[in-house]
Every structure is written in structure tokens, then in C-alpha cells.
Amino acid sequence: xxxxxxxxxxxxxxxxxxxxxxxxxxxxxxxxxxxxxxxxxxxxxxxxxxxxxxxxxxxxxxxxxxxxxxxxxxxxxxxxxxxxxxxxxxxxxxxxxxxxxxxxxxxxxxxxxxxxxxxxxxxxxxxxxxxxxxxxxxxxxxxxxxxxxxxxxxxxxxxxxxxxxxxxxxxxxxxxxxxxxxxx
Amino acid sequence: xxxxxxxxxxxxxxxxxxxxxxxxxxxxxxxxxxxxxxxxxxxxxxxxxxxxxxxxxxxxxxxxxxxxxxxxxxxxxxxxxxxxxxxxxxxxxxxxxxxxxxxxxxxxxxxxxxxxxxxxxxxxxxxxxxxxxxxxxxxxxxxxxxxxxxxxxxxxxxxxxxxxxxxxxxxxxxxxxxxxxxxxxxxxxxxxxxxxxxxxxxxxxxxxxxxxxxxxxxxxxxxxxxxx
Numbered sequence: 001x002x003x004x005x006x007x008x009x010x011x012x013x014x015x016x017x018x019x020x021x022x023x024x025x026x027x028x029x030x031x032x033x034x035x036x037x038x039x040x041x042x043x044x045x046x047x048x049x050x051x052x053x054x055x056x057x058x059x060x061x062x063x064x065x066x067x068x069x070x071x072x073x074x075x076x077x078x079x080x081x082x083x084x085x086x087x088x089x090x091x092x093x094x095x096x097x098x099x100x101x102x103x104x105x106x107x108x109x110x111x112x113x114x115x116x117x118x119x120x121x122x123x124x125x126x127x128x129x130x131x132x133x134x135x136x137x138x139x140x141x142x143x144x145x146x147x148x149x150x151x152x153x154x155x156x157x158x159x160x161x162x163x164x165x166x167x168x169x170x171x172x173x174x175x176x177x178x179x180x181x182x183x184x
Numbered sequence: 185x186x187x188x189x190x191x192x193x194x195x196x197x198x199x200x201x202x203x204x205x206x207x208x209x210x211x212x213x214x215x216x217x218x219x220x221x222x223x224x225x226x227x228x229x230x231x232x233x234x235x236x237x238x239x240x241x242x243x244x245x246x247x248x249x250x251x252x253x254x255x256x257x258x259x260x261x262x263x264x265x266x267x268x269x270x271x272x273x274x275x276x277x278x279x280x281x282x283x284x285x286x287x288x289x290x291x292x293x294x295x296x297x298x299x300x301x302x303x304x305x306x307x308x309x310x311x312x313x314x315x316x317x318x319x320x321x322x323x324x325x326x327x328x329x330x331x332x333x334x335x336x337x338x339x340x341x342x343x344x345x346x347x348x349x350x351x352x353x354x355x356x357x358x359x360x361x362x363x364x365x366x367x368x369x370x371x372x373x374x375x376x377x378x379x380x381x382x383x384x385x386x387x388x389x390x391x392x393x394x395x396x397x398x399x400x401x402x403x404x405x406x407x408x409x410x411x412x
């Protein structure tokens with residue numbers, strides 16, 4: 001697991017922290033979005049991730065910044081939602097995209113279908129066993145390699161590959177049951 | 185073939201097989217429906233998940249930068265706390281977060297330190313207040329001004345629980361997902377992140393937030409209101 005330094009970053013090093021971490025905001029957001037129960041909670045989780053990271057900056061070891069940030073986010077989510085017995089739960093459709101500004105009926109329909117598919121995938125992902133979900137979120141959404149994911153979670157690389165593979169297959173099966181995802 | 189089926193497929197898809205072994209496996213795929221289906225399902229699942237990739241919401245990066253940069257203006261993050269105290273500090277942080285979101289959204293979203301306007305985005309204001317208010321002493325946190333005049337906030341402790349009290353010359357508007365406590369929207373109660381907010385707009389607007397039950401917080405709010 002990632003070691004953390006409890007002391008805040010030193011004077012004047014906030015720019016160094018920002019330079020090192022801000023390129024990975026989208027990756028952290030992708031993880032937070034799937035580890036938190038809703039969009040608002042995901043924003044809180046993402047901000048908390050960077051708060052925790054800033055406090056421990058300089059003590060993160062020799063690994064990359066992105067795996068370090070992602071591990072902080074995953075651990076923070078597990079801690080928070082284990083306490084409240086809440087895991088990401090999606091009911092119905094969640095239209096995250098802003099549909100305004102579409103000009104044609106075809107574009108509206110296409111956007112709506114894309115959102116339906118995204119929501120179905122999000123539901124299927126949320127329903128995966130936690131081990132598989134976390135591994136897939138870290139690799140397929142945050143872009144970590146299998147080795148980085150394995151090191152962050154403290155398990156063998158082969159274990160990560162097996163979890164990801166099983167999770168992806170379950171996802172595909174779930175989407176097929178909903179009539180989605182075949183070769184699209 | 186050697187190895188468990190899942191391991192072989194996973195290894196192949198991960199590119200772990202050398203060219204010779206990969207060729208053998210690909211020949212196997214042509215004859216094995218189960219492995220073929222497994223490879224195909226893996227690719228379908230991966231492609232589906234990758235559609236969930238998205239950019240961070242507008243303003244998130246700015247809020248993070250603001251937090252970090254302000255923390256270097258002498259407002260350090262609180263020292264690490266252990267277990268129970270960490271939970272209470274988090275409750276305080278969420279209380280400050282919830283109160284300022286409710287109040288700043290009404291106040292027009294502008295925060296000033298002295299005569300220097302800082303930011304307008306309510307979410308950034310939330311973080312500013314948290315950073316400004318982390319110090320261990322009770323008392324005023326930060327003043328915010330808006331189109332309808334300023335409001336002030338203080339932090340105090342009730343039975344060991346941090347309580348945020350915000351006062352304003354103008355009423356606090358009821359936020360989304362709040363519940364009116366009477367047939368009108370005044371007073372109202374809301375919850376966010378385990379923190380309860382109670383607002384009494386009559387006779388003097390006061391907004392109280394803490395990780396306490398609504399009934400108890402209402403009693404505190406009425407006591408604070410009487411000291412206005």
C-alpha cells in the first residue's frame with residue numbers, strides 16, 4: 001500500500017504539488033465517480049483525495065503520481081462508505097450529460113441512447129463484487145497498468161488480471177441481458 | 185493447455201504471452217468456443233467501461249488549486265487525528281461545507297477577506313471557509329458578503345460536538361432536498377453527509393449545522409436565536 005507522510009507539504013511546495021498532481025484530476029474524478037454513491041459525493045471524494053495527497057506529498061514513495069492518487073481515492077472511499085454501509089448504488093437512469101443545445105431530433109435521440117447505455121454500464125459496474133469493480137475502475141477508467149494496480153492494492157499482478165477479466169465478463173453478460181453492448 | 189482457463193485468457197489479453205505461446209493460444213481459440221466467448225466478453229466489457237471515462241466537472245481543478253494555494257497562506261490543514269477525533273473533525277468539516285453551500289448560494293457566492301474579493305464559486309467558498317476555520321479556537325470563521333448584505337459564521341461546541349452557527353440580516357433560502365418544518369418553508373431542515381442543518385428565518389435568520397439529530401439541533405437553534 002502507499003505510504004503517507006502525515007506532515008503537510010513544506011512552505012512554497014504547493015506549486016510543486018499542483019504541477020505533479022493536476023494532470024491526473026480527470027483520472028481521480030473517474031475513480032471517485034464510480035466509488036461514491038452519487039455525483040455530489042464524488043466531488044467531495046475527489047477533493048478529499050487531493051487534500052489527503054497534499055498532506056502526504058513527498059512521502060509517496062517511488063511509484064507514479066497517478067497510482068498514488070488513485071490509491072488514496074480508493075482507500076478514502078472504502079473508509080467512508082464502509083462506515084456508512086453505502087456502496088455506489090444506481091437506480092434507474094442517471095443523465096449526467098447536459099442535453100441542452102441539441103438541434104435535431106436525431107441528435108437528441110442519439111444522445112439519449114448513449115446516456116441509457118452509459119447508465120446501464122454504470123449500474124452493471126456498481127453491481128460487481130467490490131474486488132472486481134475496484135480493479136476495473138483502476139485499470140480501465142483511471143488508466144493504471146496491471147502492475148501499478150497490483151502494487152497499489154497489495155496483491156499479485158496475476159490476481160488483478162483475473163479480477164479484471166472476470167469483472168469484464170460479468171459486465172458483458174449483464175449488458176447482453178439488457179440488450180446492450182454486443183459489439184457496439 | 186497449461187494453467188487455469190481464466191488465467192490463460194487473462195494472460196493472453198494482457199499481452200503476457202510470448203509470440204509463440206500467443207500463437208498457440210490463438211490457434212486454440214479457433215477450436216474452443218468457451219475461450220473464444222471469454223475473450224470476446226472481455227473485450228466487450230472493457231469497451232463498455234471505457235465509455236464511462238469523463239473529464240472532471242468544470243471548476244473542480246480550480247477548487248483544488250484554491251484549497252492548496254490557500255493552505256500556504258498560513259492556514260495549515262489540521263494535524264492528523266486518530267479514530268474518534270478524526271470522525272468528529274470530519275463532521276465539523278462537513279458542517280462547514282454544508283452551511284456555506286447553503287448560505288453562500290443565497291448570498292451571491294462572493295467572499296471577501298478584508299477588501300479583497302477572492303472567488304464567487306460557492307464550492308470554492310466552501311473550501312475557503314473550511315481552511316479558514318480549521319484552527320482549534322472557537323469564534324468567527326469568515327465573513328461573506330453578497331447582494332443582500334453580509335452574514336457571519338461562528339464555530340462553537342455543544343456537548344463536545346462542533347456546531348456551526350450562521351447569522352444573516354436576510355433569510356436563508358431553503359436549499360434543494362430540504363424539508364420544511366411547518367406548512368411554510370420557514371423553518372426548514374436539511375441533511376448532507378451526516379450533518380443536519382436547521383434554519384430559523386423568523387424572527388432573526390439563523391442557520392445551525394452539526395452532526396446532531398434535527399430535534400436537538402432545533403432546540404440549539406432557538407437558543408442561539410434568542411441570543412441575537
